[in-house]
Amino acid sequence: xxxxxxxxxxxxxxxxxxxxxxxxxxxxxxxxxxxxxxxxxxxxxxxxxxxxxxxxxxxxxxxxxxxxxxxxxxxxxxxxxxxxxxxxxxxxxxxxxxxxxxxxxxxxxxxxxxxxxxxxxxxxxxxxxxxxxxxxxxxxxxxxxxxxxxxxxxxxxxxxxxxxxxxxxxxxxxxxxxxxxxxxxxxxxxxxxxxxxxxxxxxxxxxxxxxxxxxxxxxxxxxxxxxxxxxxxxxxxxxxxxxxxxxxxxxxxxxxxxxxxxxxxxxxxxxxxxxxxxxxxxxxxxxxxxxxxxxxxxxxxxxxxxxxxxxxxxxxxxxxxxxxxxxxxxxxxxxxxxxxxxxxxxxxxxxxxxxxxxxxxxxxxxxxxxxxxxxxxxxxxxxxxxxxxxxxxxxxxxxxxxxxxxxxxxxxxxxxxxxxxxxxxxxxxxxxxxxxxxxxxxxxxxxxxxxxxxxxxxxxxxxxxxxxxxxxxxxxxxxxxxxxxxxxxxxxxxxxxxxxxxxxxxxxxxxxxxxxxxxxxxxxxxxxxxxxxxxxxxxxxxxxxxxxxxxxxxxxxxxxxxxxxxxxxxxxxxxxxxxxxxxxxxxxxxxxxxxxxxxxxxxxxxxxxxxxxxxxxxxxxxxxxxxxxxxxxxxxxxxxxxxxxxxxxxxxxxxxxxxxxxxxxxxxxxxxxxxxxxxxxxxxxxxxxxxxxxxxxxxxxxxxxxxxxxxxxxxxxxxxxxxxxxxxxxxxxxxxxxxxxxxxxxxxxxxxxxxxxxxxxxxxxxxxxxxxxxxxxxxxxxxxxxxxxxxxxxxxxxxxxxxxxxxxxxxxxxxxxxxxxxxxxxxxxxxxxxxxxxxxxxxxxxxxxxxxxxxxxxxxxxxxxxxxxxxxxxxxxxxxxxxxxxxxxxxxxxxxxxxxxxxxxxxxxxxxxxxxxxxxxxxxxxxxxxxxxxxxxxxxxxxxxxxxxxxxxxxxxxxxxxxxxxxxx
Numbered sequence: 001x002x003x004x005x006x007x008x009x010x011x012x013x014x015x016x017x018x019x020x021x022x023x024x025x026x027x028x029x030x031x032x033x034x035x036x037x038x039x040x041x042x043x044x045x046x047x048x049x050x051x052x053x054x055x056x057x058x059x060x061x062x063x064x065x066x067x068x069x070x071x072x073x074x075x076x077x078x079x080x081x082x083x084x085x086x087x088x089x090x091x092x093x094x095x096x097x098x099x100x101x102x103x104x105x106x107x108x109x110x111x112x113x114x115x116x117x118x119x120x121x122x123x124x125x126x127x128x129x130x131x132x133x134x135x136x137x138x139x140x141x142x143x144x145x146x147x148x149x150x151x152x153x154x155x156x157x158x159x160x161x162x163x164x165x166x167x168x169x170x171x172x173x174x175x176x177x178x179x180x181x182x183x184x185x186x187x188x189x190x191x192x193x194x195x196x197x198x199x200x201x202x203x204x205x206x207x208x209x210x211x212x213x214x215x216x217x218x219x220x221x222x223x224x225x226x227x228x229x230x231x232x233x234x235x236x237x238x239x240x241x242x243x244x245x246x247x248x249x250x251x252x253x254x255x256x257x258x259x260x261x262x263x264x265x266x267x268x269x270x271x272x273x274x275x276x277x278x279x280x281x282x283x284x285x286x287x288x289x290x291x292x293x294x295x296x297x298x299x300x301x302x303x304x305x306x307x308x309x310x311x312x313x314x315x316x317x318x319x320x321x322x323x324x325x326x327x328x329x330x331x332x333x334x335x336x337x338x339x340x341x342x343x344x345x346x347x348x349x350x351x352x353x354x355x356x357x358x359x360x361x362x363x364x365x366x367x368x369x370x371x372x373x374x375x376x377x378x379x380x381x382x383x384x385x386x387x388x389x390x391x392x393x394x395x396x397x398x399x400x401x402x403x404x405x406x407x408x409x410x411x412x413x414x415x416x417x418x419x420x421x422x423x424x425x426x427x428x429x430x431x432x433x434x435x436x437x438x439x440x441x442x443x444x445x446x447x448x449x450x451x452x453x454x455x456x457x458x459x460x461x462x463x464x465x466x467x468x469x470x471x472x473x474x475x476x477x478x479x480x481x482x483x484x485x486x487x488x489x490x491x492x493x494x495x496x497x498x499x500x501x502x503x504x505x506x507x508x509x510x511x512x513x514x515x516x517x518x519x520x521x522x523x524x525x526x527x528x529x530x531x532x533x534x535x536x537x538x539x540x541x542x543x544x545x546x547x548x549x550x551x552x553x554x555x556x557x558x559x560x561x562x563x564x565x566x567x568x569x570x571x572x573x574x575x576x577x578x579x580x581x582x583x584x585x586x587x588x589x590x591x592x593x594x595x596x597x598x599x600x601x602x603x604x605x606x607x608x609x610x611x612x613x614x615x616x617x618x619x620x621x622x623x624x625x626x627x628x629x630x631x632x633x634x635x636x637x638x639x640x641x642x643x644x645x646x647x648x649x650x651x652x653x654x655x656x657x658x659x660x661x662x663x664x665x666x667x668x669x670x671x672x673x674x675x676x677x678x679x680x681x682x683x684x685x686x687x688x689x690x691x692x693x694x695x696x697x698x699x700x701x702x703x704x705x706x707x708x709x710x711x712x713x714x715x716x717x718x719x720x721x722x723x724x725x726x727x728x729x730x731x732x733x734x735x736x737x738x739x740x741x742x743x744x745x746x747x748x749x750x751x752x753x754x755x756x757x758x759x760x761x762x763x764x765x766x767x768x769x770x771x772x773x774x775x776x777x778x779x780x781x782x783x784x785x786x787x788x789x790x791x792x793x794x795x796x797x798x799x800x801x802x803x804x805x806x807x808x809x810x811x812x813x814x815x816x817x818x819x820x821x822x823x824x825x826x827x828x829x830x831x832x833x834x835x836x837x838x839x840x841x842x843x844x845x846x847x848x849x850x851x852x853x854x855x856x857x858x859x860x861x862x863x864x865x866x867x868x869x870x871x872x873x874x875x876x877x878x879x880x881x882x883x884x885x886x887x888x889x890x891x892x893x894x895x896x897x898x899x900x901x902x903x904x905x906x907x908x909x910x911x912x913x914x915x916x917x918x919x920x921x922x923x924x925x926x927x928x929x930x931x932x933x934x935x936x937x938x939x940x941x942x943x944x945x946x947x948x949x950x951x952x953x954x955x956x957x958x959x960x961x962x963x964x965x966x967x968x969x
Contacts, residue, residue, distance in 0.1 A: 001788040003747060007028065007481070011573075012563050013105070014099075014104055014105050014110040014511050015101045015104045015105070015106060017106075018106045018108050018109075018241070018262075018460045019105060019106060019108065019815075019875070020033055020108050020110065020305070021105050021107055021108070021109050022109075022110045022111060023081065023082045023090065023109070023110070023111025023112075024111060025111070025112045025113075025114060026082065026111070026112075026113060026114075026383065026418075027084075027113070027114060027115070027116050027206075027207050027210065028081075028084050028086060028113055028114065028115050028116075028209065028210050028211065029084070029085060029207075029209030029210055030083075030087060030113075030207065030209060031081060031082070031083050031371065031452065032081075032083070032111075032445070033079050033080065033082075034079065034082075034870065035077060035078070035079055035080075036077070036078040036079065036080055036107075036741070037075055037076070037077045037078075038070050038077075038097075038099075039070075039075040040070040040071060040072050040073065040074055040075065040231050041073075041535070043072055044068055044072055044934075045061045045069055045070065045071045045072055045098075046067075046069070046071075046099055046100040047068070047100060047101065048067065048068065048070060048076070048097055048098065048099050048100075049066065049067035049098045049272055050066040050067065050078075050095055050096070050097050050098075051066075051095070051097075051098070051660075052093070052094065052095050052096070052788065053092075053093065053094045053096075053892075054093055055090075055505075055647055056088075056090070056919065058083055058084050058085060058088055058155045058485050059080065059081070059082050059083075059090060059109065060079065060080075060081050060083070060114065060720065061078055061080060061095070061759050062079050062800075063078045063079040063081070063082050064076055064077070064078045065253070072280060074910075075173055076420070077577075080095075080107075080109070080579065081822045082111055082113070085113075085115055086113070087112075087113055087115055087223060088112065088113045089111075090109050090110055090111040090112065091103065091110050091113050092660040093107050093108070093110075094106055094109065095107040095109065097377060097510050099851055101398065101612060101905040103228075104458075106421070106471070107513045107954050108263045109358075112346065113555070115210060115396075116152070116155075116156075116157050116206040116207055116210055117149070117150065117151040117152035117157070117211070118121075118150060118151070118152075118157055118159065118178075118203075118206055118837075119149045119151050119430055120146060120147075120148055120212065120214065120277060121147040121148070121149075122146060122214070123187065123212075123213075123214050124147075124214070124215040124216075124217075125144055125214070125215070125216050126216075126217050126218065126564060127142050127144070127190045127216070127217070127218030127219075128218060128219065128258065128575055129218075129219045129221040129257045129258040130190055130218055130219065130220060130221065130258070131192075131218075131220075131221060131222070131223040131256070131258070131260075131320035131321070132193060132194065132195060132221065132222060132223075133194050133223075133320060133322055134322065135721050135722070135731045135733070136721055136722040137412070137690055137730060137900040138321055139191040139193070139321065140147075140191070140320050140321040141189045141190065141191050142189070142191075142218070143187055143188065143189050143190070143557070144187075144188050144190075145186065145187050145188070145652060146185070146186040146187075146188060146214065147180075147183050147184070147185055147206075148183065148185075148186060148193060149177070149181075149183040149186050149288075150178035150179065150180055150182050150183070150826075151181075151688065152180055152343075152567040153180055154180055154323070154425065156177050156178065156179055156206060156598075156778045157177070157178050157181065157206060157207055157617075158175070158176070158177045158178075158206070158207050158208060158619050158622065159173070159175070159176050159177075159178060159184065159204060159205075159206060160173070160175040160176075160204070160205045160208075160214065160625075160633065160635075161173035161202065161203070161204050161205070161583065161618060162203050162204075162205050162582070162620075163200075163202040163203060164582050165202070165693070165698055166320055167191070167193050167456070167691050168190065168191055168193055168198050168220075169189070169190055169191075169194050169198070169200050169216060170186065170189045170191070170430070171186060171187075171188055171189075171202055171320045172187045173186045174617070175617065175619030175620065175635075176619055176620065176621075177298075177619055177620070177621045177622065177623060177816075183273075183326045188202075190216070190218050190901070191194035192218060192219070192220025192688070193220065193691060194220050194689075195221060195222060196220055196222050197217070197218075197219045198216075198217060198218045198219065198220065199215075199216070199217045200215070200216045200217070201213050201214075201215055201216075201766040202214045202215075202216060205633065206226070206889065208586075208630065208631050208632070208633050209374050218350045218594060219611075220259060221256060221257040222256065223261055223319055223320030223322075224254070224255040224256050224258050225252055225254055225255070225256070225262055225290075225317060225324075225326075226252065226253055226255055226439075227250060227251070227252060227253075227254075227326065227327065228251040228252060228253045228295055229250070229251065230251075231779035232250045232327060233238055233327050233328065234327065234328050234329070234330070235248050235250070235300065235327055235329045235330070236329070236330045236331065237302040237329065237330065237331030238331060238332075238424075239305055239331070239332050239333070240302055240331060240332075240333050240334075241304075241306075241333065241334055241335060242304050242305065242306060242307055242333050242334065242335025242336070243305070243335070244301045244303070244304070245301060245302060245303035246301070246303075246331070247299060247300065247301045247302075248300045248301075248302075248329075249297055249299055249300070250298045250300070250326075250327060250448075251295050251296065251297055251298070252290075252292060252295065252296055252298060252317075253290075253293065253294070253295045254290035254291065254292060254294050254295075254296075254328070255293065255443050256861070257292060258273070258292060259287070259289050259290065259291050259292065260289070260290050260319055260320070260321065261287050261289045261622055261667065262288055262289075262290070262317050262318065262319035263286065263287045263288070263317070263319070264282045264284070264285070264298065264315070264316070264317055264318075265314060265316045265317065265323055267314075267422070269275070273856050274313050274314075274521050275315070276587060278302075278304075278308060278313060278331070279302060279303050279304045279305055279306075279308075279310050279333075280300060280301065280302050280313070280329060281300070281301045281303070282299070282300055282301075282315065282333075283298070283299040283300075283301070284296065284298075284299075288638070288708075289649060289845070290804070291464070292459045293442065294605055296434075298315075298326075300315070300329060302329075302331050302333075304333030304335070304454075306335065306337060306364050307334060307335040307336065307367065308331075308332055308333045308335040308366070309331055309332060310330065310331070310332040311330065311331060311332065311458070312329070312330045312553070313328070313329055313330075314326075314327075314328055314330060314679060315327050315328070315329055315578075317578070330528065330599075331751045333370075334366075334367050334370050334808060335366060335367065335448070336366045336367075336370055336422070336424050336425045337364070337365045337366035337500055338362060338363065338364050338365075338366065338370060338372075338392070338422055338425065339363055339365070339366065340360055340361070340362055340363075340420070340428050340430060341360060341362075341363065342360060342427065342680060343361055343428075343430060343431060343816025344430075344431045344432075344433065344697075345358055345430060345432045345433070346404055346434065347404040347432065347433065347850055348434060348435070349404055349435045349436075349437055350387075350434055350435070350436055350437075351406075351432070351436070351437060351512065352406065352409055352436055352437070352438055355403055355404060355405040356403070356404045357401055357402065357403045357404070358401075358402055358404075359399050359400065359401060359402070360400050360402055360430065361397050361398070361400075362398045362399075362400065362428075363396075363397050363718050364392045364393065364394055364395065364418070365394075365395065366394060367394055368394060368424065368824060369391055369393050369394060370391065370422055370423050370424060370425070371389070371390070371391045371422070371423045371605065372389060372390060372392060372398070372420055372421065372422050372423075372583055373388065373391065373402075373420070373421045373852075374388045374418070374419070374420055374421075375419040376388060377419075377420070377422065377940045378415075378417055378418045378419050379415070379418060380415040381407050382404060382405060382406050382407060382413055382415065382420070382432075382434070382559075383403065383405075383415055383432050384402070384403045384405065385400050385402050385403075385418070386400065386401050386658065387400070389571075389905055395603070396863065399664040401431065404432065404434050404438035404723045405693060406434065407437055408436065408439065408724065409436050410435065411435050411436075411437070412434060412435060413433065413434045413435075413436060414433045414434075414522070415432050415495055415719055416429075416430070416431045417429050417431070418430040418431070418905055419902050423765060423811060428533070428593035444557050444558070444559055445557070445558045445559070446462070446559050446561060447459060447500065447546070447558045447560050447561070447677055448908070449502035449504075449560070449561065449562035449563070450562065450563050450564075451502055451504060451562070451563075451564055451565070452564060452565050452566065452567055452568055453504050453505070453506060453507045453564045453565065453590055453657065454503070454504070454505070454566075454567050454617075454659065455503075455504075455567065455568060456501050456502070456503050457501070457502040457646075458499050458500070458501050458774075459499075459500050459502070460497040460498065460499055460500070460537075461497065461498045461500055461546065461556075461558060461817075462495050462496070462497050463488065463495060463496055463497075463498060463540050463550075463556065464490075464492065464494075464495040465491065465492060465493065465494055465496075466489040467484070467492060467493070467551070467552060468491050468492050468493060468554070468735050469488040469492050469551075470489060470490065470491050471489070471551050471854065472487065472488075472489055473487070473488040473489075473490060473549070473550070474486065474487060474488075474550055475487075475488055475498060475546060475547070476548075476549070477500075477545075477547075478546075479504075479542070479543065479544020479545070479560055480505055480549075481503060481504045481505055481541065481542045481544060481546065481562060481564075482500055482501065482502055482503070482544050482546070482560055482562075483500075483501040483620050484498055484499060484501065484546065484709050484727075484899075485498065485499070485501050486546075486722055491542050496746065497544075498548075499547060499748055500558075500560070502560075502562050502766060503592075504542055504562060504564035504566070505592055505593060505657075506655060506657050507540055507564050507565065507566060507567075507573050507656075507657065508540055508542060508562075508563045508564050508565075512881075512889045521918065523635070530848070533830055540563075541561055541562070541563055542560075542561070542562040542563070542564065543556060543559070543560065543561055543562075544562075544836070545558065545559055545560060545775060546558040546560060548631075550801055550938055561626035562870060567658070567659055567660070567784070568586075568661065569661065570588075570590075570661050570662060570890070571661060571662075571664070572661075572662040572663075572664055572719055573585055573587060573661060573663050573664070574666070575636070575663065575664075575666070576662045576666045576667075576668060577638070577665060577667060577668070577669035578667070578668050578669065578671050579636070579639060579640060579641050579667050579668065579669065579761050579762065580639055580670045580673065580761070580763070581637065581670070581671065582635050582636070583635070583636045583637070583665075584634070584636075585633070585634045585635075585636050585663055586631040586632070586633055586634075586635050587631065587632045587633075587634060587661045587663075588629050588630075588631055588632075589622055589624055589625070589629065589630050589631075589659070590628075590629045590659070591624035591625065591626060591627060591628050591630075592627075593627070594626050594627055595626050596623060596624065596625050596884055597623070597624055597652050597693070597747070598621055598623050598624075598652070598653070599621060599622050599624065599650035599651060599652055599658075600620065600650070600651045600653050601618055601619065601621060601622060601623055601648065601649070601650055601651075602618055602648070602649045602651065603616050603617070603618060603633070603634070603646055603647075603648050603649075604642070604647045604649070605644070605645070605646050606645035606646060606647070608643075608645070609644040609645055609646065610640065610644075610759075610896070612695060612696045612700060612759065613638065613639040613640050613695065613696070613759060613760055613761070614633070614637070614638045614639070614644050615635075615636070615637040615638075615695070616634055616636050616637075616646045616648075616723045617634070617635045618632060618633065618634045618635065618648070619632075620771065622650065623784075624743045632650070634646075634648060634650070634663065634664065634912075636665055638665065638761075639695070639759075639760045639761045639824070640667065640759075640760065640761030641667050641668060641669055641670075641761055641762065642667055642763075643664070643665065643666055643667065644664075644665045644667055645660075645662065645663060645664050645665065646660045646662060646663045646665075647660055647661070647662050647663075648662075653798075660852040667761065669762065670734045670762055670763065670764055671763065672752070672765060672766045673764060673765055673883075674690075674763045674765055674766070675765070675766035675767070676690075676734060676753075676765055676766070676767055677748070677768045678734065678767065678768070678769055678770070679735055679738040679740060679748075679772065680737065680771065680772065681771075681772045681773065681774050681775055682738050682740065682771055682772070682773065682861060683685055683737065683738075683739065683774070683797065683799070683861070684737065684775055685735050685736065685737045685921060686735070686737075686776075686823050687733055687734065687735050687736075688733070688734045689721075689731060689734075690731070690732040690733070690734060690735055690763075690765065691729050691730070691731050692729060692730050692732075692760075692763060693726075693924060694728055694730055694760075695722055695727065695760075696725075696759060696760070698725070699726075700724040700725070700727050700759070701725050702724050702730075702757050702758070702759055702760070703757065703758035703759060703795055704756075704757060704758070705756060705758065708755055708756055708757070709753065709755035710753075710754050710755075711752070711754070711767070712752065712919045713736075713749070713751045713755045713767070713769060713784075715733050715736060715737055715739060715767070715769070715771075716734065716735070716736050716751070716753060716767065716769070717830055718732055718733070718734055718735075718753060718755055718955075719732065719733045719735060720732050720733075721733055721743050732755070734753060734765075734767070735830075736767075736769055737799070737830075738771030739774060739799055739859070739860055739861035740771060740859075740861045740862075740954065741867040742770060742771045742772075743914060748768040748769055749769045749770070749771075750766065750768055750769075750771045751766075751767050751769065751869070752764060752765070752766055752767065753765045753766075776796070777852075777864050777865060777866050778796075778865045778868040779793060779865065779867075779868060780792045780839060780853075780866070780867050781865070781867060781868050781869075781870075782839075782841035782868070782869035782870065783869070783870045783872065784841055784842070784869070784870075784871065784872070785871070785872045785874050785875050786843060786845070786846060786871055786872070786873065786874045786895065786958070786959070787874050787892075787893055787895050787961060788874075789840055789841060789842040789871075790840075790841045791838055791839065791840045791841070792836045792838070792839055792840075792841070793836050793837065793838050794836070794841070794853060795831070795834060795835070795836045795837075795864045796832075796834075796863050796865075797831075797834055797835075798824060798827060798833055798835045798856075798857060798860055799830075799832035800824060800826055800832075800833075800857060800858075800860040801826055801827065802826050803823070803825050803826050804823075804824055804857060804858050804859075804860065805821050805822065805823050805824070806822045806823075806824060806837075806855055807820065807821055807852050807855070807856045808820055808837060808854070808855050808856075809819070809853075810839075810851050810852070810853055810867065811851055811852065811857075812849065812851045812959050813845070814838055814844060814897050815841060815842065815843050815849045815851065816840070816841055816849075816851050816853070816867055816868060816869070817839070817840040817841075818837060818838070818839050818840070818853060819838070822835075822837065834938070837853070837855065837892045839853060839867065840865075841869045842895055842897045842923075843869060843871035843895070844871075844896045845871060845955075845958070845961070846871050846872070846873065846898065846958075847870075847871060848868065848869065848870050848871075849867075849868075849869040849870075849871065850866070850867065850868055850869075850885070851866075851869075852864055852865070852866055852867065853865040853867055855864075861876060865916075873959050874959060874960075874962070876962040876963070876964055877962070877963050877964065877968070878962040878963050878964030878965060879945065879960075879965065879966040880963060880966065881912070881966050881967075881968060882930065882931070882932040882966070882967050882968070883932065883967075883968050884932055884933075884934045884967060884968055885932070885933070885934065886916075886929040886931070886932060887929050887930060887932070888930055889927040889928070889930075890924065890927060890928050890929075890930060890950075890963050891925055891926075891927050892918075892920060892926050892927065892950050892961065893920075893923075893924070893925045893926075894921060894922055894923065894924055894925070894926070895923070896921055896952070897921060897956065898922055899919060899920070899921050899922055900922075900952050900954055900955070901917055901918070901919050901920055901952070901953065901954065902917060902920055902921070902926070902950055903917045903918075903950070903951050903952075904915060904916060904917065904918070904928045904946070904948060904949070904950055904951050905948070905951075906930065906945030906946055906948045906949075906965075907944070907946055907947050907949075908944065908947075908965075910932060910933055910934065910935055910944050910967060911930055911931065911932055911945065911946045911948075911967065912929055912930070912931045912933060913928055913929070913948070914929030914930070915928055915929075916930070930948060930963075930965060932944070932965070932968075934967070934969060935967070935969045942969065943966050943967060943968060943969065944967035944969055945966050946964075946967070947962055947963065947965070947968075948962070948963040948967040949962055949965055950962075950963070
C-alpha cells in the first residue's frame with residue numbers, strides 16, 4: 001500500500017492496472033514523503049524488486065533495500081521521498097515493483113517542486129553618494145523600502161533576513177509569515193561612516209529553505225557648505241536707529257558630491273531665537289536644496305524695534321545632521337528706552353481712614369532726554385502720584401511716590417491703566433491694587449489512561465479464544481487520541497494481548513489548572529483574563545471506544561478515558577557560538593494533527609540569561625502542514641561569553657495546545673570583528689574610529705574595568721569618544737604612533753586590539769600596522785666667521801616609557817660639537833616630553849659644511865637632524881685704542897684641529913709687536929702684544945692708525961685676521 005503519514009491504501013493492483021501517487025506541489029528544499037508497505041498475507045515467503053524508468057536524485061526510495069524478501073506474515077515498510085532542490089516536474093516518473101518474479105505493480109508518480117512565489121520590488125539598489133557625519137553626531141540615515149509580496153494564490157510563505165547589521169547598513173526585517181497577496185515593507189537604512197565606496201549582499205531566507213540575494217551599493221562623502229566669499233565670515237550691520245532696517249547678503253556654495261539640503265537655524269534660548277531676540281531675520285526660511293557646486297543667497301535683515309547695546313551672534317546652518325556656524329553678525333541700535341521697575345504695585349490691606357505710600361522707579365536706559373507726564377484722571381479716587389511731570393536724562397532714574405488712601409471699605413480695590421505719557425514713544429501703564437477693611441471686631445469495561453500531551457502511554461487488552469480455531473480479529477477503534485494494530489490474531493484455545501496506545505493530541509484540565517493556565521497565557525500572549533477571542537476550553541476528559549467482534553457471536557467493548565497534562569520539552573538543543581555572532585538554530589516543529597496548524601511563537605530567556613546582552617529572534621508564527629514537520633529557525637546572538645538559554649514555545653492560538661524546545665548555548669570568546677589598517681610616519685599619529693552597538697536600555701550604565709583595553713603593540717592606544725550610556729552606539733578611537741620605522745619592503749605588522757565592557761563582553765579587532773620613515777628631517781642652520789662660533793638648540797619630543805641615556809654623534813666633530821650622552825627620565829603619558837640638545841658650530845675653513853646629528857634613543861627610536869653651517873671670512877676687529885708709550889694684547893684663537901704657528905705683522909712702524917710669531921695649541925687661544933711708540937718727528941698731528949695681520953702659514957689660502965689700531969699721539 002502507498003500512503004502519506006499514518007494512512008494507507010491497500011488497493012494497489014498489478015499490471016495492466018497503473019497505480020498513481022501524487023505529491024502535489026511543494027517548495028524547493030522542502031521534503032514530502034509517501035509510505036510504501038509490502039505485506040505478505042500468504043503462506044510462503046516472496047521476493048520483491050523495485051525498478052524505475054528514470055534516475056532522478058530528487059525522488060528517492062528510502063527506508064530499506066530496493067530488492068529483498070518478505071517473509072510470510074511479515075511486512076516491509078519503505079518510503080518515497082520527494083526533496084526538490086530546483087524547480088522540477090515529476091510527471092511521467094514510474095516505479096515498478098516485481099513480486100515473486102511474476103507480479104508487476106506500476107506506481108506512476110506526479111508532483112511539482114516550485115520556487116516560492118515572492119516578488120521583490122528590486123534586487124539591486126544604489127544609494128549613490130551619501131553624507132557622513134563627525135564622531136559623536138547622530139548619523140544621517142538614507143532609507144529605501146523594499147516591498148516583498150506573496151504572489152502565491154494559496155500558500156503562506158515565511159520570510160526572514162539573515163543579514164547581520166553592520167555599521168553602515170541595517171535591514172529592518174523581522175521574521176514574518178506572509179498570507180497570499182500580503183506584502184511586507186523592509187526598510188534598508190544606509191549610514192556611511194567613512195569616505196569610501198560600500199557594497200553589500202543582503203540574503204533573504206524564504207520558508208527556511210530558499211535564499212534570495214539583494215545587492216546594495218553606496219558611497220560615503222563629506223557634506224560641505226561654505227561661504228562663497230570667505231571674507232564675509234564676519235558681518236557688521238553697524239549702528240541702526242530704532243525703527244529703521246539694514247540688509248546684508250551672503251552667498252553659500254555646496255562643495256559636496258551630492259545635492260545638499262540645508263536650513264538656517266536660530267538657536268533657541270528662553271523660548272526665543274537668539275537672532276530673533278536682536279531683531280535679525282534670516283531668509284530663506286525653511287529647507288533649501290543646492291545641487292553640487294551650486295550657489296545660493298542668504299539674506300540677513302536687521303530691523304531693531306528697540307534700543308540695543310552692541311551685540312554679536314552666530315548665524316548657524318543645519319545640514320547633514322549637524323549644525324555649524326556659517327558666519328558672525330554684529331550690530332547695535334539707538335533709541336528711546338524707558339521702563340517702570342514694575343507694572344503692578346500691591347499695597348496690601350489698609351484700614352479705613354489711613355494711607356500707605358510706596359515708591360516706583362522710572363529708568364531711562366536709552367540715549368535721549370525724555371519728558372514725562374502722568375494722566376491725573378486715570379488715578380481714581382484712592383491713589384495719588386507725585387511728581388506728576390518732568391524730564392529724565394539718559395541713564396538716569398526718577399522715583400515716583402504713589403499714595404494709597406482708600407475712601408471706602410472694599411476687599412478688592414484695583415485701578416488698571418494708570419497712564420504715564422512719554423515724548424517720542426508709547427505710554428507706560430501702572431496697576432495699583434489694595435484692600436480696605438474696617439477697624440478690628442477594589443459487559444463494558446473501562447480503560448483509564450493518564451499521561452502527558454503528545455506522549456505515548458500503552459496498556460494491553462487481553463482477548464481469550466475458547467474455540468479450537470484461531471481468530472483473526474479487526475479491532476474497531478474510535479477516538480483520535482488512541483491507536484492500536486489493524487489486526488489481532490488469537491490462537492485456538494488461547495489468548496492474545498492487544499496493545500492500546502494513548503497518544504493525547506490535546507491537554508485536559510489537570511487538578512489546579514496550572515498547566516492549562518500556562519497554555520492559555522502562552523496562546524493569548526499573557527492577555528488579561530476574560531479576553532475575547534481565546535480558543536475553546538480543553539475538555540476535562542478525553543473519551544473513545546475499542547470494539548472487538550468475536551467469531552463466537554459475542555463481543556467485547558472498552559470505554560476509553562484519558563486525561564493529559566502539559567507536554568514535555570520536545571528536546572534541548574545544545575549549541576556553541578562565538579560571542580557577537582549570529583547563529584541560526586533550527587528547531588523541528590511537528591504537527592500531530594491530520595490538518596494544518598498555525599502556531600504562535602513565544603521566545604523566553606532563561607532566568608540566569610542577561611536579557612540586555614542576549615538576542616533570540618524568529619518569525620512570530622509558523623505554519624505546519626497536516627502531520628508534517630517544519631524546521632523553525634531561531635537567530636541567536638549573545639554579546640558576552642558564558643552560557644545562555646531560551647525556551648521557544650509554539651502555541652495554536654485556536655486550541656491553546658503547544659509544544660516547546662529548550663536552547664542551551666555555550667558562548668565562546670568572540671572572533672575578530674574587523675581588521676583595521678593604520679599607516680603612519682614615525683612619531684606621527686594615525687587614527688581610526690571603531691563604532692559598536694549598545695543594545696542596553698538607556699538607563700543601564702556600562703562598566704569599563706581598570707585595564708579595559710589591551711594591545712600587544714606598545715605604540716597603540718584606545719580612547720573612548722563621548723558617553724555610551726543612553727546612546728544606541730559607542731565610538732572609540734584607535735591611535736597608532738610608531739617610534740621605529742619598518743624595514744624597507746617589510747609587510748605590515750599584524751597584532752590584535754582587545755577591549756572589554758562588563759555588560760557587553762569582549763571586542764576583538766585585528767590591526768595591520770605600517771611604520772614609515774619621517775617625511776622630512778628637521779634642519780639647523782649656522783653662520784659664523786672663521787675663528788668664531790655659533791650655538792643652536794635641537795628640540796624634539798621623546799616618547800620613552802623608561803629612563804634612558806641618549807647617545808649623540810656627528811660625522812664631522814671638527815666643525816660641530818655636541819654632548820655625547822644625556823640622561824633622560826621616563827616620559828609621563830602618551831604625549832611624551834620635550835628634549836633639547838645644544839649643538840656648537842666652530843669652523844676651520846671657509847664655505848658651507850653639511851653634517852647630520854644622530855640621536856640614538858634605544859627603544860624610543862632614532863632622531864636625525866640636518867646641520868648646515870656657513871663659514872665666512874674673518875671680520876676686521878677694532879679700532880683698538882693704544883695710548884702713546886702703552887701696549888695692548890690681541891687675542892687669537894686656534895680653530896684648527898692641530899697645533900699651529902701664527903705669524904704677526906703691522907703696517908705702521910709707530911707700532912711694534914712683542915713677537916713675530918707664536919705657536920697656539922688646537923682649540924685654544926693665544927695672544928700677541930702690540931706697543932705704540934708714538935708718531936715720527938714731523939708727522940701730522942692727530943691719531944695714528946695701523947693694521948695688524950695674523951696669518952697661519954700652514955693653511956694656505958686661509959684669509960688673515962685683521963685688527964685695526966688707533967694710537968693716541
